[in-house]
Amino acid sequence: MKSYFSTLFTGAWSLILGLKVTIKALFSPIVTCQYPREKMEVTPNYRGHIDLVKFADTGAHKCISCGSCMRDCPSDCIVVEGEKREGVKGKVLTIFTLDFTKCSLCGACVEVCPTKALDYCNDYELAGFTREEFYFDLLKRVEERE
Amino acid sequence: MAMDVEILEDPKHHRYVLNMGPQHPSTHGVLRVLLELEGEYAMELLPVLGYGHRCHEKIAEHKPVKSFMPNTARMDYLGALIYNHGYAQLLERAAGIEVPERVEYIRVITSELNRIQSHLLWYGAYLLDLGAFTPIMYAFDDREHILDILEDVTGSRLTYCYFRVGGVSKDIDDKFVTSTRAFVKRLRSRFPMYEDLVNGNVILQNRLNDVGELTPHTCARYGITGPLLRGTGVAYDMRRAEPYSIYSQFDFEIPTGTKGDCMASFMVRFHELEQSLRIIEQALDGLPEGPIMTPKVPKKLKIPAGDYNSSVEAPRGELSYYLVSDGSDVPYRLKVRTPSYSNLSVVPEMCQGMLLSDVVSAMGALDLVIPEIDR
Numbered sequence: 210m211k212s213y214f215s216t217l218f219t220g221a222w223s224l225i226l227g228l229k230v231t232i233k234a235l236f237s238p239i240v241t242c243q244y245p246r247e248k249m250e251v252t253p254n255y256r257g258h259i260d261l262v263k264f265a266d267t268g269a270h271k272c273i274s275c276g277s278c279m280r281d282c283p284s285d286c287i288v289v290e291g292e293k294r295e296g297v298k299g300k301v302l303t304i305f306t307l308d309f310t311k312c313s314l315c316g317a318c319v320e321v322c323p324t325k326a327l328d329y330c331n332d333y334e335l336a337g338f339t340r341e342e343f344y345f346d347l348l349k350r351v352e353e354r355e
Numbered sequence: 356m357a358m359d360v361e362i363l364e365d366p367k368h369h370r371y372v373l374n375m376g377p378q379h380p381s382t383h384g385v386l387r388v389l390l391e392l393e394g395e396y397a398m399e400l401l402p403v404l405g406y407g408h409r410c411h412e413k414i415a416e417h418k419p420v421k422s423f424m425p426n427t428a429r430m431d432y433l434g435a436l437i438y439n440h441g442y443a444q445l446l447e448r449a450a451g452i453e454v455p456e457r458v459e460y461i462r463v464i465t466s467e468l469n470r471i472q473s474h475l476l477w478y479g480a481y482l483l484d485l486g487a488f489t490p491i492m493y494a495f496d497d498r499e500h501i502l503d504i505l506e507d508v509t510g511s512r513l514t515y516c517y518f519r520v521g522g523v524s525k526d527i528d529d530k531f532v533t534s535t536r537a538f539v540k541r542l543r544s545r546f547p548m549y550e551d552l553v554n555g556n557v558i559l560q561n562r563l564n565d566v567g568e569l570t571p572h573t574c575a576r577y578g579i580t581g582p583l584l585r586g587t588g589v590a591y592d593m594r595r596a597e598p599y600s601i602y603s604q605f606d607f608e609i610p611t612g613t614k615g616d617c618m619a620s621f622m623v624r625f626h627e628l629e630q631s632l633r634i635i636e637q638a639l640d641g642l643p644e645g646p647i648m649t650p651k652v653p654k655k656l657k658i659p660a661g662d663y664n665s666s667v668e669a670p671r672g673e674l675s676y677y678l679v680s681d682g683s684d685v686p687y688r689l690k691v692r693t694p695s696y697s698n699l700s701v702v703p704e705m706c707q708g709m710l711l712s713d714v715v716s717a718m719g720a721l722d723l724v725i726p727e728i729d730r
């Protein structure tokens with residue numbers, strides 16, 4: 210009988226202790242962020258999909274169409290093509306596409322690039338209804354970017 | 356819960372078959388368990404796998420060894436860095452690559468943060484399965500801090516691909532060190548709160564005590580490792596049993612239980628949080644300066660013919676990689692031994708004759724991550 214009451218008491222006490230914690234939390238500052246009305250700052254180190262970097266000094270990308278990123282990508286999501294043009298040293302980049310549906314953000318392409326032409330972007334709000342929305346034309350993106 | 360109920364032929368027993376999953380919230384992913392129930396008692400259980408199978412091992416046989424790194428994170432999405440660690444270590448052993456000391460420290464710190472993150476998620480989700488909604492909010496509040504810390508250095512929040520053969524992809528900075536120290540302090544100060552909110556709770560006690568008891572012998576038969584094994588009183592942890600990386604330099608304990616029931620593994624995981632914090636603190640104190648990458652890693656990494664093994668302690672138990680190489684840069688065979696697969700295999704025996712609600716308690720205590728079982 211005695212143990213019945215002591216169990217009852219300790220049980221009830223444990224619940225009261227728990228309630229104390231939740232009541233305290235009720236009056237402490239909110240920790241959540243009301244997305245999408247509020248947005249948190251994303252660290253610049255965040256890995257979004259890759260993008261060609263626009264260099265400030267030349268106002269252009271530095272890709273030399275060597276194709277290393279294409280060969281090193283474990284998921285085959287990059288297609289690079291370049292052509293020889295008269296009067297221009299080296300190859301000129303004509304196609305650079307990324308199939309983001311397959312990209313695992315491993316970073317192999319960014320690390321292998323000899324001219325550091327690639328970097329991760331900071332877009333995280335990516336949602337779409339079709340696959341094609343995630344086929345990015347990086348060359349177009351870099352040309353359109355400010 | 357009932358998705359597909361089928362009355363068995365023998366009306367005398369009133370047994371019927373019920374599908375738990377593949378979309379049941381307490382199976383955390385696409386695990387399906389066929390339950391043969393008699394009233395509310397589960398008489399037979401049969402886990403059905405294969406819904407999340409992505410042929411990771413086969414994929415490994417088709418690409419250069421280095422390219423498999425992102426796949427490791429997709430097996431156990433909660434212990435991604437530890438899976439990275441095991442794989443990087445495997446290739447380093449196989450190719451005879453020395454790793455700079457700073458790298459080892461960074462690996463240990465980030466791996467332990469990852470372990471805490473995994474345990475906190477399990478803590479919240481398990482209690483959610485048991486019907487307590489609030490604790491997951493507290494656990495996620497703490498877990499969010501780790502995700503932010505790791506995001507700042509790895510660039511991702513869950514499926515990290517941060518370790519490289521011979522190093523890591525990015526150095527940690529002062530900001531990382533200060534925020535990690537702040538986190539260690541914060542989580543420590545929250546432990547009493549967790550004790551009050553959850554661990555002492557009478558409902559939890561009654562739902563976990565004496566449920567799903569395991570013995571060291573059962574664990575040995577099924578190959579169960581991790582907190583479940585430690586809950587039975589066997590202090591077996593890869594970080595001690597076969598110290599890899601620099602774990603032998605740190606002073607930490609291996610929490611164990613005695614009874615091997617759900618409560619024991621629950622408390623083992625809870626105490627492991629503190630031990631991981633201790634390792635992180637010591638590693639931050641001893642963090643040396645130096646390079647974060649070995650300079651001599653060839654671009655095309657050829658693995659000398661032979662077979663290699665590397666085992667690490669994942670949040671759920673022992674993880675091993677076994678690589679057979681024929682001398683080329685593509686593995687001949689890569690076998691991954693994931694802990695949850697063995698841990699799950701005990702379910703038919705452990706849960707036989709249990710009340711249905713206890714099956715949820717017992718399976719939650721296994722801390723299953725389904726993509727790791729179906730890899």
Ligand code: SF4
Binds near residue numbers: 282286314
């Ligand atoms: S991050 Fe990895 S998967 Fe994505 S495009 Fe680059 S190499 Fe390919």
Ligand code: SF4
Binds near residue numbers: 272273274279322325
């Ligand atoms: S590796 Fe760099 S330079 Fe070469 S094709 Fe890719 S982006 Fe261009």
